Amino acid sequence: MAVTTNSVHMCSHIMVAKTTPKTPSFNFYENSVSGVACNGRKLKRNVFCGVQAMVQVGLEDSESVRKLRVLEGNLELDVALERELREKGFLGLRKTKLVCTVGPTCSSLEDLERLALGGMNVARLNMCHNTREWHCDVIRNIKRLNEEKGFCVSVMIDTEGSQIHVVDHGSPSSVKVEEGSVWLFTARKFDGSRPLTVQANDEGFSEGIKVGDELVIDGGMACFEVIEKIGSDLHCRCSDSGLFLPGAKFSFWRDGRLVQRNHELPTLSEKDWADIEFGISEGIDFVAMSFVNDADSIRNLKNYISTKSSRPIRVLAKIESLESLQKLEEIVEASDGIMVARGDLGVEIPLEKIPTVQGEIVYVCRQLNKPVIVASQLLESMVEYPTPTRAEVADVSEAVRQYADALMLSAESAIGLYGHKALAVLQMASSRMESWSREENQQSFLEQRQLGVSLPDRIAEQICNSAVEIANNLAVDAIFVFTNHGHMASLLSRNRPNPPIFAFTDDESTRMALNLQWGVTPLLVDLLDDVEANIKVTISLVKSKGLVKEGDSVLVVSDVTTTISTPLAFQSIQVKTID
Numbered sequence: 001m002a003v004t005t006n007s008v009h010m011c012s013h014i015m016v017a018k019t020t021p022k023t024p025s026f027n028f029y030e031n032s033v034s035g036v037a038c039n040g041r042k043l044k045r046n047v048f049c050g051v052q053a054m055v056q057v058g059l060e061d062s063e064s065v066r067k068l069r070v071l072e073g074n075l076e077l078d079v080a081l082e083r084e085l086r087e088k089g090f091l092g093l094r095k096t097k098l099v100c101t102v103g104p105t106c107s108s109l110e111d112l113e114r115l116a117l118g119g120m121n122v123a124r125l126n127m128c129h130n131t132r133e134w135h136c137d138v139i140r141n142i143k144r145l146n147e148e149k150g151f152c153v154s155v156m157i158d159t160e161g162s163q164i165h166v167v168d169h170g171s172p173s174s175v176k177v178e179e180g181s182v183w184l185f186t187a188r189k190f191d192g193s194r195p196l197t198v199q200a201n202d203e204g205f206s207e208g209i210k211v212g213d214e215l216v217i218d219g220g221m222a223c224f225e226v227i228e229k230i231g232s233d234l235h236c237r238c239s240d241s242g243l244f245l246p247g248a249k250f251s252f253w254r255d256g257r258l259v260q261r262n263h264e265l266p267t268l269s270e271k272d273w274a275d276i277e278f279g280i281s282e283g284i285d286f287v288a289m290s291f292v293n294d295a296d297s298i299r300n301l302k303n304y305i306s307t308k309s310s311r312p313i314r315v316l317a318k319i320e321s322l323e324s325l326q327k328l329e330e331i332v333e334a335s336d337g338i339m340v341a342r343g344d345l346g347v348e349i350p351l352e353k354i355p356t357v358q359g360e361i362v363y364v365c366r367q368l369n370k371p372v373i374v375a376s377q378l379l380e381s382m383v384e385y386p387t388p389t390r391a392e393v394a395d396v397s398e399a400v401r402q403y404a405d406a407l408m409l410s411a412e413s414a415i416g417l418y419g420h421k422a423l424a425v426l427q428m429a430s431s432r433m434e435s436w437s438r439e440e441n442q443q444s445f446l447e448q449r450q451l452g453v454s455l456p457d458r459i460a461e462q463i464c465n466s467a468v469e470i471a472n473n474l475a476v477d478a479i480f481v482f483t484n485h486g487h488m489a490s491l492l493s494r495n496r497p498n499p500p501i502f503a504f505t506d507d508e509s510t511r512m513a514l515n516l517q518w519g520v521t522p523l524l525v526d527l528l529d530d531v532e533a534n535i536k537v538t539i540s541l542v543k544s545k546g547l548v549k550e551g552d553s554v555l556v557v558s559d560v561t562t563t564i565s566t567p568l569a570f571q572s573i574q575v576k577t578i579d
């Protein structure tokens with residue numbers, strides 16, 4: 001262990017050096033602790049204190065010095081965010097990300113721009129609906145807004161997937177089901193609507209189903225008892241009256257448990273593969289995979305994408321079946337993120353379990369460092385009305401309090417008339433809950449739930465955990481992170497720090513992927529191999545935009561690895577006061 005002091009900067013360093021098997025030279029783990037007492041208070045102006053943890057593999061050469069060049073003012077910052085930053089300041093920046101499903105009522109360039117200005121971070125296209133041409137136009141409109149108007153909105157396609165549901169015959173939007181009425185459920189095709197008859201989309205829909213089983217529509221819209229089975233046809237008596245909506249989903253229950261069936265439907269149908277192909281060619285950022293039941297399907301898709309697309313596309317697993325819940329950890333581990341698809345999940349698990357299951361999924365995602373979206377019916381009443389119910393606002397706030405990375409609008413934005421208002425409600429409710437949580441954390445600082453050291457890259461994980469603790473204690477204005485693939489940025493986000501995280505990357509797909517991570521503002525810049533130069537350049541760029549001013553302090557974390565000729569991996573933390 002070596003201890004050095006640096007009188008100019010008034011900071012002390014603790015260094016741990018060890019040799020690596022790769023090279024005869026040193027591996028440094030350097031830690032320095034500030035001598036400045038500023039716990040919980042703002043840093044004093046002109047004080048520089050540094051904590052560095054650095055891993056050095058190999059020898060330094062002049063390459064990084066040669067590459068050091070002056071950058072022009074090419075900082076790409078989302079215009080909506082820039083506006084929010086000017087209005088609310090660093091601490092007021094919303095941390096929870098917002099996903100909007102794009103549908104007929106918000107697909108024009110003007111509507112999309114309005115959503116982007118309203119804080120949409122990711123646009124979701126549900127491939128269940130509409131034509132590929134329609135989706136193509138939407139994607140191109142979003143790319144146009146990004147390129148021409150300076151937004152940073154990522155694109156997600158959501159696969160149709162295969163699930164047993166009622167075939168929609170274009171009949172009225174809902175059909176009433178009276179208690180005691182007897183209905184035929186069949187896979188046989190018929191034209192138009194027939195009274196008391198329901199067509200299922202798959203022949204295997206009644207496989208393994210017995211007389212006496214309960215048939216539940218859409219998680220409780222109506223309930224039936226199976227009274228007769230002839231071939232694959234089921235005769236069912238309505239035991240709890242209700243409604244059939246178009247495309248209703250059904251589930252079978254026996255002795256209070258879901259009857260799980262290994263029907264032959266693949267997770268990705270031929271149409272899904274074609275949609276993914278289309279998405280790759282249009283340069284999408286995320287694929288959300290519907291009805292994932294195991295980690296293999298995620299790994300297959302990721303492998304496929306890596307052979308087909310030169311640009312990484314993140315694969316999100318939608319948790320919407322009992323089976324996916326039973327294999328939650330392996331699915332989370334295999335995926336690049338998760339969507340809690342509460343709509344379909346509510347068909348397979350009792351509704352009263354949804355809040356706790358949601359909490360568990362969010363928790364597991366955070367432990368395993370994967371972004372998580374809470375989706376479906378957040379503000380359902382706003383499909384029709386310009387104001388949400390109080391209960392909906394409470395639901396949104398609970399998801400924010402659980403520290404989900406993102407919230408999602410479905411029909412509210414896709415077919416509702418008040419999509420932009422619904423987005424504003426998410427924006428306001430999440431900002432409010434975030435600041436409340438921050439105050440709550442401040443008061444119970446020491447009791448804060450600690451994240452375990454559990455990830456494979458323990459050095460980076462430790463550095464980020466410490467960095468966030470320092471950032472919160474020093475009440476710095478912002479955290480800057482230099483990152484090639486977003487790893488350190490996501491590890492910082494995982495700690496849900498008080499200050500916003502500005503992630504500087506030179507990789508466009510990393511930038512778009514980070515759009516889904518709590519508290520991260522991703523920025524595209526040319527990164528240099530020289531950490532000090534990156535700090536200097538980005539601070540001056542951000543300063544030139546008037547976003548930081550003299551006396552502000554930023555904590556800087558870096559995981560930028562230098563070129564192969566100089567295999568130098570720096571993972572460092574520094575705190576800088578703007579002068």
Ligand SMILES: Nc1ncnc2c1ncn2[C@@H]1O[C@H](COP(=O)(O)OP(=O)(O)OP(=O)(O)O)[C@@H](O)[C@H]1O
Binds near residue numbers: 103130290376411414
């Ligand atoms: N591109 C679109 N074109 C037409 N209608 C759409 C489109 N996208 C969504 N909708 C409408 O909005 C409603 C809600 O959309 P969403 O895609 O979230 O459905 P969902 O049933 O929650 O998702 P999933 O099918 O993945 O389970 C849909 O029922 C559909 O009526």
Ligand SMILES: CC(=O)C(=O)O
Binds near residue numbers: 320342343344345376
């Ligand atoms: C979003 C989605 O797929 C669901 O809630 O079912």
Ligand SMILES: [K+]
Binds near residue numbers: 127
């Ligand atoms: K879908």
Ligand SMILES: [Mg+2]
Binds near residue numbers: 290320341343344
């Ligand atoms: Mg679904």
